[in-house]
Amino acid sequence: MFENYRKYKKMFVDKRLKIVKKLVDMGMPEQEIVDYFLYPAMSKKESGFCILYGSDEVCHSLPKEKLNCFGCYCPYYELVVWNDGETDITGRCAMGSEYMSIFSTATGDHILDCSNCWFPHSEAEVKKSLKTVLRSMV
DSSP states (O other), rough: HHHHHHHHHHHHHHHHHHHHHHHHHHOOOHHHHHHHHHHHHHHHOTTTTTTTTTTSSSSSSOOOTTGGHHHHOTTTEEEEEEEEESSSEEEETTTOOOOOOOEOOSOOOOEEOOOOOOOGSSSHHHHHHHHHHHTTOO
């Protein structure tokens, strides 16, 4: 399970970096790059970025207009197994978000569910993350 997560996360990070490089090469200012990653624009311009594009679903409990896809694969999500005193849980939030819940799968696994968290998708956090990505490109 962990290996699939790591592989998919790397694939996402690579796709995001490729898009950012393309936009930077076009001379797009930072704010426009932030706006480009909003769900409505991304689902039209970068349809291969997310498997949910083309459906009526979103991954978080935010309106599509406010969901910024730059924040996909939250940097605060830690892929670890821990025990809450009763149950082994996969996933932990490094910032201790109060919007987390535990999802129980059909196989009995318990996974941290971040779908009610908006933090990595907020404009301020996306701007901060974008600056980090831009510095790494220099």
